Amino acid sequence: MNVIAARTALDAMVSGISDALREAAGDPSAAVAEVLGHYAADPTLLLGRDCPCRAETYIRHLLHEQEAEGWAVAALVWRPGQMSPVHAHRAWCAVGFHRGLLTETFYAPGDPPVPTGLALRRPGDTSHGPARADAIHRLANLGTETAVSIHAYGLPYGRFCTDLNSILAA
Numbered sequence: 001m002n003v004i005a006a007r008t009a010l011d012a013m014v015s016g017i018s019d020a021l022r023e024a025a026g027d028p029s030a031a032v033a034e035v036l037g038h039y040a041a042d043p044t045l046l047l048g049r050d051c052p053c054r055a056e057t058y059i060r061h062l063l064h065e066q067e068a069e070g071w072a073v074a075a076l077v078w079r080p081g082q083m084s085p086v087h088a089h090r091a092w093c094a095v096g097f098h099r100g101l102l103t104e105t106f107y108a109p110g111d112p113p114v115p116t117g118l119a120l121r122r123p124g125d126t127s128h129g130p131a132r133a134d135a136i137h138r139l140a141n142l143g144t145e146t147a148v149s150i151h152a153y154g155l156p157y158g159r160f161c162t163d164l165n166s167i168l169a170a
């Protein structure tokens with residue numbers, strides 16, 4: 001019963017992303033983030049999916065890929081203290097926050113980039129950004145519980161490690 005419900009929520013989210021991408025003109029990240037916001041806090045979203053954390057760093061788990069259309073959705077799992085590097089994206093990105101508490105810090109370009117603000121991200125919140133070198137951010141789990149976020153990117157999953165992020169600082 002629960003597994004069926006989980007598939008339904010994830011399938012509905014993926015279908016909503018597909019629709020948003022079909023309808024979007026230009027950067028689709030805001031439209032995709034709006035879809036993620038509808039499902040991100042659903043406690044059944046990842047039921048039946050094995051998304052373990054990793055001791056050393058945050059970890060991505062593929063949830064869905066439309067390789068031919070050039071996009072994919074992954075769950076990122078963050079233990080307390082784990083964070084991304086400071087980075088910009090080479091593809092559009094949209095995030096829905098599923099569990100726990102994450103801190104998103106924004107930066108202005110510079111060497112090194114300069115922090116300009118931050119936002120606490122709770123379940124159901126969203127964030128998004130275009131493929132742009134000056135849209136710089138970092139996600140960090142500064143809370144006390146494992147956090148999970150749902151990320152859609154305008155790239156096939158096989159290119160996430162090599163072509164997704166421009167890393168600007170550790």
Ligand SMILES: [Fe+2]
Pocket residue numbers: 087089093137
């Ligand atoms: Fe990012």
